[in-house]
Amino acid sequence: MRRTTTRSRTRSGRARSALDAGYDECRRLVRTTRPTEYALMQLMPPVVRPVSWALYAAFGYADDLLDLSEEAPRERGRRLREWRAALEADLASGTSDDPIRLALTDAVWRWGLDLGDLLGALDAVQRDDDRKGVTTWQEWRERAHAQNISWPEQLMRMLVRCGLPVPVRLRDLAGFTRFVEGLFLTDMLRDLPEDLDGGHVWFPAEVLDRFHVTPDELISRQWTPAVQRMIGHLAGEAREWLEGSRRALRGSLPLGPAIVLDTAVDLFGAELDAIVRAGSAALRRPVRVARHTEWRILAPARARAAVVWRLTLPPGRDTAMDTAMDTVGRAGADGSPRDDTAPAPLAGPERHTARIAEPPLPPRPHRDGARPPAIAAAHLPQHVAIVMDGNGRWATGLGLPRDEGHRAGAVALRDVVQGALEIGLPHLTVYAFSTENWKRSPDEVSKLFAIMRAELLDGELLDHDVRLRWVGSPDGLPDDVVNVLRSQEHATRNRTGLTLNVCVNYGGRAELAQAGAALARAALAGEVDPARVSEQLFAAHLPHHALPDVDLLWRTSGEIRTSNFLPWHAHYAELHFTDQPWPEVDRRDLWAAVTAYTHRKRRKGGTTTPTVPTRAPGETEG
Ligand code: FPP
Numbered sequence: 001m002r003r004t005t006t007r008s009r010t011r012s013g014r015a016r017s018a019l020d021a022g023y024d025e026c027r028r029l030v031r032t033t034r035p036t037e038y039a040l041m042q043l044m045p046p047v048v049r050p051v052s053w054a055l056y057a058a059f060g061y062a063d064d065l066l067d068l069s070e071e072a073p074r075e076r077g078r079r080l081r082e083w084r085a086a087l088e089a090d091l092a093s094g095t096s097d098d099p100i101r102l103a104l105t106d107a108v109w110r111w112g113l114d115l116g117d118l119l120g121a122l123d124a125v126q127r128d129d130d131r132k133g134v135t136t137w138q139e140w141r142e143r144a145h146a147q148n149i150s151w152p153e154q155l156m157r158m159l160v161r162c163g164l165p166v167p168v169r170l171r172d173l174a175g176f177t178r179f180v181e182g183l184f185l186t187d188m189l190r191d192l193p194e195d196l197d198g199g200h201v202w203f204p205a206e207v208l209d210r211f212h213v214t215p216d217e218l219i220s221r222q223w224t225p226a227v228q229r230m231i232g233h234l235a236g237e238a239r240e241w242l243e244g245s246r247r248a249l250r251g252s253l254p255l256g257p258a259i260v261l262d263t264a265v266d267l268f269g270a271e272l273d274a275i276v277r278a279g280s281a282a283l284r285r286p287v288r289v290a291r292h293t294e295w296r297i298l299a300p301a302r303a304r305a306a307v308v309w310r311l312t313l314p315p316g317r318d319t320a321m322d323t324a325m326d327t328v329g330r331a332g333a334d335g336s337p338r339d340d341t342a343p344a345p346l347a348g349p350e351r352h353t354a355r356i357a358e359p360p361l362p363p364r365p366h367r368d369g370a371r372p373p374a375i376a377a378a379h380l381p382q383h384v385a386i387v388m389d390g391n392g393r394w395a396t397g398l399g400l401p402r403d404e405g406h407r408a409g410a411v412a413l414r415d416v417v418q419g420a421l422e423i424g425l426p427h428l429t430v431y432a433f434s435t436e437n438w439k440r441s442p443d444e445v446s447k448l449f450a451i452m453r454a455e456l457l458d459g460e461l462l463d464h465d466v467r468l469r470w471v472g473s474p475d476g477l478p479d480d481v482v483n484v485l486r487s488q489e490h491a492t493r494n495r496t497g498l499t500l501n502v503c504v505n506y507g508g509r510a511e512l513a514q515a516g517a518a519l520a521r522a523a524l525a526g527e528v529d530p531a532r533v534s535e536q537l538f539a540a541h542l543p544h545h546a547l548p549d550v551d552l553l554w555r556t557s558g559e560i561r562t563s564n565f566l567p568w569h570a571h572y573a574e575l576h577f578t579d580q581p582w583p584e585v586d587r588r589d590l591w592a593a594v595t596a597y598t599h600r601k602r603r604k605g606g607t608t609t610p611t612v613p614t615r616a617p618g619e620t621e622g
Contacts, residue, residue, distance in 0.1 A: 022096075022103035023050045026057035029100070033060060036267050036289075039298055043260045043305040045313055048158050051111060054103035055118070055151045058087070061100055062125050080126050087122070091115060111161060112450070113154050121150035133201055133215075140204045144184035145177055152180075156257065160404050163314040163411040165583070166254050169399045175248025179261070182241035186268045189234060189275050193285050196221065203234065223280035231282065235272045242268055255308045263301040270297065314367055314411065360465040360495065363421040366587060372422040373591050379598050381551035383427040384420070384590070385566055385573065388413065390557025390581025392444075403447035408583035410455045419587020420498050421464055423594065427499045427548055429471065431565050435507030438476070449481045452504065456488050465497025471544045472506035501547060508567040515541040515568075542568060549573075552597045554590075556582045574600045 030053050031038045041052040065080045090096035090105045108115060124146030134140045149171050156168045170176045188195070188202050195202060201215040208215065211230035218227065242265045249261060270289045278287045388409055395405030413430060420428045432452060438445065455461060462468060470485040485504060518541040522528040528537065539545055550566055553573040560577050562570065576593045578585075 018099070019102060019106055022099035022101075022106070023053060025099040026050070026053035026103045029053075029057040029060060033064075036271065039267065039294070040260055040264050043263060043301055044155065045159070045162065045256070045309045047162060048155060050103070051107040051113075051158060052151075052155055054100070054107045055113075055154060057100050058104045059121065059125065059147075059151065062122055077126070084119070084122055084126060088119065111154075111158050112454075113157065114150075117150045118154065121147055133203070133205060135205045137204050137206060141177075141181055144181050145171070148180045148184055149177070157404070159257070160400065161407060163408065164254065164256065164312055165394075165398060165408065166257055167252065167399045168401075168404065172399050173249060173252050175245040175252075178241045178248065179245035179265075182238045182245060183264070183268060185234060185238040185241070186271055189231070189238065189282070190271060190286065192218075192283060196283060203230075207234070218283065221280070221283045223283065227283075228279070232276060235276050239269055239272050254312065256305065256312055259301055259305045259308060263297060266297045266301075267294070270294070314415070360497065361463045363418045363464060364460070366415075366418070370588055372419065372587075373595050375423060375594065375598060377424060380423065380425060381574075381594060381597050383429065383548045383550045383569075384425060384552045384554065384594065385429040385431075385550040385570060386416070387431045387553075387555035387559075387563060387565055388582040388585075389555055389559055391583060393557065394581035394583045402444050403451070405581075405583055406444075406448045406451050410451050410459065412583050412585045413455075414460055415586040416590045417461055417464070417466060417498065417500060419590045420500075421466070422587070423591065425498060425594070427501065429501035429503060429547070429550070429566065431503045431506070431563075433472070433504045433506070434564060435473075435505060435510060436564065446478075449478060452502075453481060453484045456484050461500070462488060462492055465495050467492045467495035467497070467499045469499055469501045469544075469547075470504060471501050471547065472504045473510070473543075475505070477505050501544075503565070506565075508564040511543055512568060514543050515539075539568065552576060552593060554578070554593045556580060556585055556589075572602075572604065574602070 027038075027050070030041065034056065037056060038053075041049055041056070044052055062080055062083060065076060065083060086096075086098065087101050087104070090098070090101045091108055094105060094109055096102040096105050107113060108118070124143065127143075127146075134143060153168055153170050156166050156170060159166045160168060167173060196219050199219055201208070201218050207230065211226050211233065213224075213226050213230050217224060246262065246265045249258075253261060267289070270293050271287070274287045274289050275282045281287070391405030391409040392402040393405070394408065395402050398404075417428065433445075433448065437448075440448075456468070468485075468488045470489055474482045481504070485502070515538055519528060519533060519538065522541070523530050547566075547569055550570040550573040553562065553565070553570050554576040555562070556578050558577070558579045562575075566573075574597050576596060578589065578593070580589070
């Protein structure tokens with residue numbers, strides 16, 4: 001394999017980074033060796049494409065090490081084991097001197113892909129190094145699943161990270177494994193000439209027996225009636241599995257992935273037609289689908305996919321063309337380990353400060369152009385506090401791991417913060433991790449912390465006029481989380497727009513107990529007269545005494561309780577409960593909550609009942 005150690009140059013002469021070159025190499029490999037799969041990847045949102053090339057190229061390369069090499073089987077197996085060991089080392093160090101592994105490493109770090117799953121799929125490829133065929137369809141299916149389910153699931157995971165609620169565990173959807181089998185069998189029929197060149201027959205022995213075909217007949221390319229019948233039968237099976245999966249999956253996939261699946265069934269179906277039409281030639285040379293047939297399938301699919309992604313993905317996620325190549329991930333642009341000033345990967349190494357945009361960016365408009373309600377500053381709540389509940393249930397409802405709910409929750413928070421900036425809300429406090437949340441599995445907790453870190457370092461939250469304040473205790477928190485919270489508090493301390501208080505490792509009663517202890521200490525030291533302890537004095541001894549009183553406390557996901565959240569500050573808060581889980585919330589829900597607040601009558605124990613008028617958008621304050 002070509003090694004990349006230094007910057008190379010594009011045809012136009014522009015200096016290119018090793019990482020760009022790595023992704024380019026993956027793209028080239030997929031486009032030249034698997035044009036159908038490449039065309040399908042081009043139907044994905046642009047931001048997802050480089051990762052799909054990297055994933056596919058890595059698996060293709062590993063497979064080719066076994067298939068195409070001239071070496072003895074034992075030698076081929078050794079080469080693949082070495083390549084896999086090198087990949088594991090690269091994934092641990094975050095960089096590589098090999099272009100394909102560099103791109104894959106970047107993709108894994110940048111998107112937090114599931115390493116175990118990916119390496120498992122590679123192991124499944126490696127298990128083929130005995131080059132023994134399989135006997136039964138059952139064994140063949142197991143092989144198909146082990147090698148082919150992981151990477152489409154990783155692509156789904158990326159769509160979730162882009163803010164699109166898609167099912168990730170495709171294997172649990174009725175019909176998906178059939179689709180993978182149809183794809184695997186089509187691929188086998190397509191690769192037949194090359195496999196026969198290498199002396200391999202990968203169809204299960206049971207189908208050869210059924211049609212009375214011997215491996216030697218195939219390897220010596222004898223086009224007997226039995227061979228013809230068997231190839232026709234296999235193509236028919238593959239077509240039926242693909243079509244059957246399309247029928248079964250209809251309705252369980254959102255529009256974007258459904259277009260990709262639909263197009264895959266049509267394209268693979270066209271390949272199967274071409275193979276059957278080619279007759280004996282299908283044993284001797286690769287068969288290609290006619291260009292006009294490909295075009296007839298692909299042109300409308302491309303147009304539909306472009307529109308659907310634009311409509312369904314949050315702004316910036318559909319058009320961020322080749323983002324993975326625009327900014328570097330863990331590896332530096334020249335393939336060396338990254339330095340501290342470059343953006344960090346999703347769950348990357350130690351790094352505690354993000355570049356803080358100066359001057360901060362204006363709020364990003366809503367994706368559908370929704371405009372904020374015009375509410376006079378005097379009528380706005382000064383402080384809204386949110387229990388962002390329902391992440392876990394939202395994720396499990398979609399068949400996703402709970403941490404995907406927190407990831408989607410972080411995306412929802414981004415939008416709500418934009419909405420808070422648009423209406424000029426002074427303080428927003430969110431419950432991100434309570435002292436009770438330690439009862440969750442260590443895996444969920446560490447993933448949640450990784451999401452928060454990534455969000456505060458690389459998310460858009462702090463690109464805007466947002467001052468971050470951390471409310472909570474460092475006790476028990478990992479150092480890297482504490483460091484990020486502290487350093488971002490410091491970095492944004494001069495911002496004057498929205499103060500975003502994030503409660504991490506926060507418990508309301510513990511906060512009150514701390515204030516009590518501080519007062520007791522002050523009394524013992526003779527600084528405070530216990531007889532003169534007032535509400536104000538008590539408040540001054542709270543660990544977060546600068547936090548203003550909460551005017552509006554909002555909890556999502558149908559639970560009607562406050563769960564130890566800001567008991568002191570929310571003593572007179574208006575309560576607002578909504579049913580939707582937090583990941584489904586956006587800024588319009590914040591505006592609805594705030595608008596509802598303006599209609600509340602806040603008598604504060606008195607008898608006058610002032611209502612708070614709102615203005616329609618565009619109306620000037622009267
Ligand atoms: C409650 O849902 C939510 C949490 C415990 C975590 C919320 C955190 C985020 C949205 C990330 C915030 C990021 C930053 C930068 C502050 P749950 O898991 O309890 O849901 P369930 O009730 O359905 O189980």
